[in-house]
Amino acid sequence: MKIVKKILIGIVVLIVLLLIVAIFIPADYTVTRMSTVNRPKQEVFDYVKSLKNQEQYSVWVMEDPKIQVTYTGVDGTVGSSSAWKSEKMGEGSQTITAVSSDKIEVDLNFIKPMADQAKASMIVDAVDANNSNITCTFYGHGAYPIGRLMSLIGKKFVGDAYEQNLVNIKKNLEK
Template identity: 45%
Template structure:
């Protein structure tokens, strides 16, 4: 009986101990090929609201509340959301390299 309790305790505690050492931040990267001129793609993507066209979270959570702060497509623009299915979060444009890169 004592051995079973120790095994159960290990099964419960091991994931909790491992969680202490796992990074709390993560990043996601993806790569696709788009057959459009580079400047056209850049000008479309830097407007954060355009992402709603292909954002699955917005589509699955029709009651999502969105807050837009600043001028879309410029550094400092913040797109914040809060919904039951999507949860809460925000995306901020933190850097723009004209025609090359959008950092958020």
């Protein structure tokens, strides 16, 4: 009986400790990754603003060959969207909310495995006539307490995926 009591006290102490740590983790977080592509700005921007092109570079889409993606609207324009269903990657959608000459912004709506919403953007800047920088940014929010604790893992997961996406974009465009 004493062992069970010690285990229960240990679990309560761990939960209280995690709740205290979560207080100090910011609710809002941002993940940004950047890369240079040896192609002109307009070519790079036209490629990344197309939701359909994510099939060629997004690790999340490429992870599951059986993923079902549906597209609505005119790709690369405000209001166009893609929705996905996948055993591996869950279910959700993204909608383009803004497009300018160098930036695309999307709203993300995650349904499964966990309901959540976030925003993301991609900015393409010219370095010179034949080279461009791409900056990918993810804006997340973690509700107290679980969301804040999970944001620590989420930032690493998103950052790693963005880095690979940028490698794939570079490879695809520099062929």
